[in-house]
Each structure stands twice: as structure tokens, then as C-alpha cells.
Amino acid sequence: MEEKNNITEELAERIRGAEKVLVGLGAEWGTLDRTEAARAYKALGRLLDGKDYFIVTVSVDGEILQSGLDGKRITAPCGNLHWFQCREACTKDIWEEGEVPDGKCPHCGADLIPNTVDAEHYIEEGYLISWREYTSWLARTLNRRLEVLELGAGMSMRELQVVRWPFEKTVFFNNKAHMYRISKEFPQISDEIREKALSVRENSVEFVEKL
Numbered sequence: 325m326e327e328k329n330n331i332t333e334e335l336a337e338r339i340r341g342a343e344k345v346l347v348g349l350g351a352e353w354g355t356l357d358r359t360e361a362a363r364a365y366k367a368l369g370r371l372l373d374g375k376d377y378f379i380v381t382v383s384v385d386g387e388i389l390q391s392g393l394d395g396k397r398i399t400a401p402c403g404n405l406h407w408f409q410c411r412e413a414c415t416k417d418i419w420e421e422g423e424v425p426d427g428k429c430p431h432c433g434a435d436l437i438p439n440t441v442d443a444e445h446y447i448e449e450g451y452l453i454s455w456r457e458y459t460s461w462l463a464r465t466l467n468r469r470l471e472v473l474e475l476g477a478g479m480s481m482r483e484l485q486v487v488r489w490p491f492e493k494t495v496f497f498n499n500k501a502h503m504y505r506i507s508k509e510f511p512q513i514s515d516e517i518r519e520k521a522l523s524v525r526e527n528s529v530e531f532v533e534k535l
């Protein structure tokens with residue numbers, strides 16, 4: 325118990341001292357119902373209050389955009405279940421929920437389907453603007469005191485590609501970076517960044533809510 329308190333105190337201290345905070349949200353954040361999500365993102369918002377942060381998430385439920393977190397500091401490259409695209413990808417247009425009452429593409433008449441990576445022809449325009457914001461923000465973290473919070477990322481291909489691998493690379497190349505990898509199942513840290521990273525084997529949502 326005492327050890328756990330030390331971890332949370334040190335984490336809060338590191339966030340206070342960081343110039344930039346990069347947050348990655350994995351599958352542990354994608355299985356929450358509305359109420360749970362609201363509570364979890366509120367806790368995350370308290371932790372990041374006043375910081376220069378950016379959040380990259382693999383979730384597609386869009387709940388994070390309903391939270392108090394700054395939408396300009398969030399990117400969700402796997403898409404959003406509440407946005408719609410043409411199944412045939414005849415256009416790069418994206419529609420919001422209810423915007424097209426009959427659910428058919430106004431251009432070709434094909435079904436509109438959720439704009440996520442699960443679409444056969446995923447229209448990436450839905451997230452690309454925020455993704456560009458993210459990559460330019462990330463470029464500005466070089467040689468800055470960067471704290472990286474990787475929360476609940478497992479080993480699925482999308483979690484590896486969007487969160488785990490790029491985060492490891494970022495921490496490796498930034499001499500002032502430090503990372504927490506918090507995950508109930510996969511908190512292991514590779515040798516390359518062992519000196520700069522701490523592993524916490526715990527559900528990351530519960531961990532953040534306790535801070």
C-alpha cells in the first residue's frame with residue numbers, strides 16, 4: 325500500500341514538473357459505459373489541468389469528446405462511431421449522427437456506415453486534421469521535459485501502432501522524457517527505455533481515478 329502511494333505521489337510530482345504531457349489511451353478506456361467514461365475523463369482532466377498536453381486514443385466511442393477535455397488536444401485515429409461515411413467511399417464527406425435521416429449516401433445511395441477503421445474503405449479525413457495537430461505538437465516536445473502516460477494499452481495491432489510503438493520511440497529519442505506504462509495485463513517495458521520508464525500493473529482507469 326505504501327509503495328502504491330509513492331507511485332501516485334511521484335507521478336503527480338512528475339506531471340507538475342513536466343513541460344509537456346503526452347497521453348495514450350488503450351483498450352482499457354474503450355469498454356466504459358457513458359457514466360464510467362464521464363467519471364474517468366473527468367479524473368484525467370483534473371490530472372492534466374493547466375498542462376500542455378495531447379491525448380491520442382484508440383477508442384471510437386467518441387465519449388472523450390463529450391468530456392471537459394480540450395477537443396483541440398485530442399486525436400482519435402481509429403475513428404468515431406457517431407460519425408458516418410459512405411460504405412463505398414465514393415466521397416470523403418463525413419456526416420454527423422442524424423444528419424442524413426435515411427442513412428444513405430447523398431451522392432451514390434450506398435449505406436452510410438460508422439467512420440472507423442472497421443470500415444472496409446476507411447475515410448481518414450475524419451481524424452487527419454487533429455492528427456496533424458498531434459504530430460506537430462509531438463515535434464515540439466523534443467528536448468523538453470516530456471512526461472508520457474500510456475494508459476491501458478494492450479497488444480492489439482491498433483494499440484501497438486497508435487500508442488505503444490510510437491510512444492516507446494518518442495521516449496527513446498527524447499533525453500528528457502519519462503514514461504509510465506500503466507496496464508492491468510501488459511505493463512512490460514522494453515530494455516531500450518527501461519531507465520526512463522516505470523511499469524504499473526493495474527487497470528489504468530482505476531489508477532487515474534484514484535489520483
Ligand SMILES: [Zn+2]
Pocket residue numbers: 410411412413414415429430431432433434
Ligand atoms: Zn457514396
